[in-house]
Amino acid sequence: MDYNFNEIEKKWQKYWAENKTFSVKTDPSKPKYYVLDMFPYPSGAGLHVGHPLGYIASDIYTRYKRLMGYNVLHPMGYDAFGLPAEQYAIQTGQHPRVTTMENINRYRQQLDRIGFSFDWDREVKTCDPEYYKWTQWAFLKMFKSWYNNDTNSAEPINELVTRFEEEGNAKVNAACSDVETFTAEQWKNFSEKKKSDILMAYRIAYQGETSVNWCPQLGTVLANDEVKEGLSVRGGFPVEQKKMKQWQLRVSAYAGRLLDDLDSLQWSDALKEMQRNWIGRSYGAQMVFKTINPEPKDGSKFDRNYDMEIFTTRADTVFGVTFMVIAPESDWVEKLTTLSQKDEVEKYINEVKKKTERERIAETHTVTGVFSGSYAINPFTEERVPVWISEYVLAGYGTGAIMAVPAHDSRDYAFAKKFNLRIIPLIEGCDVSKESFDAKEGKMINSGFLTGYSVKEAIPMAIEEVEKRGIGHRMVNYRLRDAIFSRQRYWGEPFPIYYKDGIPTPLDEDKLPLELPQIATFKPTQDGEPPLAHATDWNYEGYPYEKSTMPGFAGSSAYYLRYMDPHNNSALVSREADNYWKDVDLYVGGTEHATGHLIYSRFWNKFLYDLGYVCENEPFKKLVNQGMIQGRSNFVYRVKNTNTFVSVNLKDKYETTEIHVDINIVRNDRLDIEAFKKWRPEYENAEFILENGEYICGWAVEKMSKSMFNVVNPDNICNDYGADTLRLYEMFLGPVEMSKPWDTKGIDGVHRFLRKFWRLFFGGGEGTGEFNLSDDEPTAEELKILHKLINKVETDIENFSFNTSVSAFMVAVNELSAIKSNKRKILLPIVILLSPFAPHICEELWSLAGNKESISFATFPMYHEEYTREDSVEYPVSFNGKTRFKLSLPKSMGKSDIEKAVLQEEQTAKYLAGNPVKKIIVVPGRIINIVF
């Protein structure tokens, strides 16, 4: 009987769907395990062979855990809001929902073809109102919460209001935007608008004016992780900085916890490091410098002196401050610009404003700046130093102002050199004539009370002194900014907010979901308002709704919670479901989400945890990053100005152009010439210069994309080889975490293995005849093959090392084929072992062997050590007439080999003779293990 994979796979996929084999329920009698894939954005291009890599790995792990007796939650869904569908809608007028649903259906078909064991009853789609109801709900909770730094937790804003009424805000230690201090009395007399504005500064979801990434081409603002090198990640359009009022999430309040809790997670070091860098904690001090504006630019005589706060990690270098710098966007510019410098400053500010973010980055090393006209007083030396304005200081970090120590900071140094400012060295023996000395080492000089101490001693001493003098305090600063949460787009979650007399007001929770209205066109309005401004009659009792929508990460931040209880109408997740499933045990997905989704999700989860809605502080216990599968492109070489193509090894003799050729008409780099002629009309009469009668194509590893004609569709592989072969092959290519090019060459080897395995069940290795398993007792040799395999496969799966377990299967099957073994007690356990990898063929064999239930309910076989350990004998070994230690040797080894081994290792033996050694293990010629 032949291995007819197409028929087998169709049959079992149907069986699994009809019997809901993979549907799970909360079951307190079994231990839970939660395996999650990052859900895909359903793009129009469909899945290529790279996408399922992580899904296959997680599916193997899921099926393995089920066999081990766990109740495994393994769901799948779609991150369905997003830009491409909206862009497509703008071009064609087709509603994004329509395209999105089409793409989802296509994805579903492709996923089903690969035989995943998802519980599809739990599917979620972020664009589904029943789903985004809970995204909006979480937003409302954030709107109605503030972050208490004393308890290090989010708390209801009502409680804050009560405190304001009782004692004002002086004692409130909150993570908040700038607010004035007020008393209880003042609070009670504030207008509604004023109260709203003040509370806004405390909310975790708040509206605030900041410098944001504005992308004119996309017509929307973007979060920091959506911008790379000054270009939008989606589309690659230039991004500029613009001051705008936007909804934001106070992620920065959680920076410390997000950083500290990384230690408890089983994530790769690389990924943790990325998050650490992104959060960017630095310890230092905030310090006050008095400033003097000799002639304010508006001519007023008042307010000439200000206390300017700066942040520094190098308080020890305060004696070397020779100037101060403020960011062009900072409020200090207004206060410190003098009348005589007014024109120059304004000119500079305008120049800076004109630059796009990309230009600013590109010109990182060109130093620009302007003198404000004002001075600051160094609190330690009482010296007057000039205050400059320069774009190298960022408004968004620290206080937007710095003390410049050119001798020990390379940026300050470059600035000082350019504008001829003084440089005072502070460390003994350092040479600052050519570059600054940035290292935190050496002995302090020219530094008053710090002179003579090492830098490491001086930093805390300086901070202590600052605190003692009351001019500043110890301070921890984070690089992580609050997340910009509004997008000027249509295809996203609407905000459950309406404006009552200009005051943003939350919609009642029982009015959720607030559904997206129908609109005629998806473009922004002519006066630049978001597309939702086109909606007619979209308001709450006459008050207009917020017009922007939520960003992509909103819907993906808590989807793992929704899977636990996807049809619950009264809660995001019921307490019961949350207490059972708790958190994601294994999360599989790409690194590209390191500083986006994986930060936001952790933030979102911690927020819900603070309010008591979820029981775990961290959402994803263990995380595996699957690598990318790149494409392998093929090229043909056209001789210039002809329609003649030359084979790759002869191309140097001609002047040629390299042309991408569809990899579907190339096999093992040999071009199918007839297919090529039909591929494009202009090649119909093409001629070829061959080598050895063949046309050999060139190749290169590139990103898998339509334009390079190197996309491999998993459907094609499934049709030609079967889903089981695809699954095995993707695992066999190399470690899951590694990026690697897709290369179809090796796939035959894996397919051959499955056929060989199949044949073992039909006629004892002959591969002919009917299904035939022998009930004879297995030999020791056969048992050894089996148990070696169980041991290997189990440890490999636990270590996510699937490529080596596939190899182990091949070895075992080769060995069994060689001895023509068809024993039931050997082969059926192997069917169970292999079923996570190649479920269809295993289901078929399992049922042919007479089993009524799906193999998914079988039990992973146990490993017995006695069948695999090499029997050994101990030999006493003597030196100088005394027994020094025992050699543990395999039985198979002859005495002469032992003597030879010891002789060859005479050096070793001499060394060992002087040491208390119990035994050493020897193989011919080498000692392989010494037991002390």
Added chain:
RNA sequence: GCUCGGGUGGCGGAAUUGGUAGACGCCCAGGACUUAAAAUCCUGUGAACAGAAAUGUUCGUACGGGUUCGAUUCCCGUCCCGAGCACCA
């Protein structure tokens, strides 16, 4: 520039974390079965040298040093590749 990974045959990649380097697969070569091809199976396959042969010897994990009885693995330096961050004071 800073941070984190990584460099092993013709290729993808193994090596129980200090113990016979190159598992497994691809490619290639030879053979068996076939009228023939396909399919299938078997054998060989890091390099050099010696030998009719079994086999043996030497060199080999980017490069140069070190620790160790023993290093792909640990340490120091150099070179190269990949990823992330990028004026974060």
